[in-house]
Amino acid sequence: MEIQALGGNKLSLTNDGRLDLFFIGVGSAFTKRNYQTNLLIIQGNDHILIDCGTSAPMALAKAGIHITDIHNFFITHSHADHIGGLEEAALLGRYFTKKKPVMIITETYQHLLWDMSLRGGCGYNEEAAGEVLAFVDFFEPRRPRYITNASRLFCETALGDIKLKFMRTKHIPDSSGSWESSFWSCGVIINGKILFTSDTRFDPDLVITFNEQFPLEAIFHDCQFFTGGVHAGLEELATLPPEIRKKIYLMHYGDNWEQFEPRIAELGFAGLAQQMTHYLF
Numbered sequence: 001m002e003i004q005a006l007g008g009n010k011l012s013l014t015n016d017g018r019l020d021l022f023f024i025g026v027g028s029a030f031t032k033r034n035y036q037t038n039l040l041i042i043q044g045n046d047h048i049l050i051d052c053g054t055s056a057p058m059a060l061a062k063a064g065i066h067i068t069d070i071h072n073f074f075i076t077h078s079h080a081d082h083i084g085g086l087e088e089a090a091l092l093g094r095y096f097t098k099k100k101p102v103m104i105i106t107e108t109y110q111h112l113l114w115d116m117s118l119r120g121g122c123g124y125n126e127e128a129a130g131e132v133l134a135f136v137d138f139f140e141p142r143r144p145r146y147i148t149n150a151s152r153l154f155c156e157t158a159l160g161d162i163k164l165k166f167m168r169t170k171h172i173p174d175s176s177g178s179w180e181s182s183f184w185s186c187g188v189i190i191n192g193k194i195l196f197t198s199d200t201r202f203d204p205d206l207v208i209t210f211n212e213q214f215p216l217e218a219i220f221h222d223c224q225f226f227t228g229g230v231h232a233g234l235e236e237l238a239t240l241p242p243e244i245r246k247k248i249y250l251m252h253y254g255d256n257w258e259q260f261e262p263r264i265a266e267l268g269f270a271g272l273a274q275q276m277t278h279y280l281f
Contacts (some may be wrong), residue, residue, distance in 0.1 A: 001218060002280040010064030011040075013047045017161070019191055019281040021220075024059040026251045026275045028224065028231075029081040034275055035059035036081040037252040039196060039220075040070075046160035048072045048104070050188060050196065054084030063276060068097045072159055073139070074104045076198035077171060077185035078117050087121045090138035094125075103139040104157050104164070109184050110135055151209060152179050165189040167210075169200040174230050179203075193281065195219045199252060201229075202236035211244055217281060220273055223250035225260050234260065238267045249273040 011022065020042040025035025036053035049056070049070045057067040067089050075083055093099055105113070114123075114135040123132045135141070144155035144166070153168040170176060171185040187197040187206065192214050199222050200206065207219065227233035231252065238245070250264065251273040264272065273279075 002278075003274075004278040004280065005274070006063060006276040006278065011060075013042060013065065013069060014045050015042050017044045019043050019162075019194075021190070021194065021196075021279040021281070022063075023251070023273055023275050023277055023279075024063060025053070025055060026253065026273045028252055028254050029053075029079060031255055033255040035062075036084075037198075037222075038082070041162055041190060043161050043191075046072070046162050048074055048159055048162055048164070050074050051076055051082040051198065052085040052089060053081040055081075056085035057088050059275075068092050068099075070101060071099075072102045072104070074164065074166075074188070075109075075113060076166075076169075076188070077183070078113060079199065082198070083113065083117055086118060090118065090122050091125070094138055100138060100140045102142050102159075104142045104144060104159075105139075106144060106155065107141075110141055112184055161191075163191050165192075167206075169197065169206060170203045171199045171201060172230050174201070174228075189214060191281075193217045195221075197221045197232075199230070200232060202232040204240060207240060207244060211247075216247060218270070218279070219244070219248045220251050221248050222252045224252075225254055225256065234263065234267075237269075242268055245269050249279075 022040040024038050024040055026037050027034030035055045038053050038056050039050040041048045060067055093101055122138055126133050144157035147154040147156055156165045166186045166188045168179040169185045169187045170179045170182050172183050176182040189195055195210055195216055222232050223234055224231040225234050227235055245268045249270045
């Protein structure tokens with residue numbers, strides 16, 4: 001893996017064919033010093049933005065591109081730091097570029113995302129014959145394929161050379177005992193070698209099982225610096241085997257990260273994921 005900061009360069013949505021994971025942000029939902037944790041995957045002529053939070057349009061602008069330049073979305077769950085920029089993308093697509101971006105989404109989650117989050121700001125902008133707008137007026141849904149006989153709900157899809165497998169995770173509510181009893185949230189395996197957990201509570205089975213099933217080169221894992229609530233705590237992640245910890249880059253972290261850097265190094269993690277940075281495979 002090669003790590004390159006964007007620096008003063010303008011981000012390109014195409015490359016020479018290498019798998020490029022570009023973090024437009026690495027912060028928590030309420031970060032003020034970083035952008036929120038959203039990941040842009042680039043390979044060859046294809047790209048997918050995983051999550052589009054409230055700060056995503058601004059973060060993309062800092063990188064030199066516009067939210068309407070994003071043609072493909074995948075959303076892991078419905079917190080604002082993961083969907084807060086979607087309304088802007090939807091409205092600009094319908095009323096300015098006149099193009100609908102693709103969204104990789106199951107039918108189940110499409111209903112949740114539209115009816116419980118996006119419909120209020122998007123659906124009532126037009127009315128014809130008593131009907132208002134629907135999800136498909138803003139996005140082109142692309143259905144993934146369900147994988148049968150998987151240990152947890154598991155789907156897969158591909159866009160060019162970018163191959164995604166995604167699985168349900170245990171995020172909210174804090175009382176849920178498993179992914180089955182949790183509200184919809186997903187982690188992603190990228191090209192069979194990168195695990196991106198998105199938001200999840202500490203779930204050792206998630207990490208250990210998929211590390212055994214796939215030749216993971218790196219794991220980008222949700223992390224907060226205290227224990228409790230709906231995210232994995234640093235000291236909880238410290239109980240994972242050393243050979244797994246050395247692959248883990250921590251993300252979705254708070255604004256007080258500097259005081260925890262010595263502890264992160266002591267525990268043998270790969271480090272903190274950095275925003276505006278390419279991770280090239």
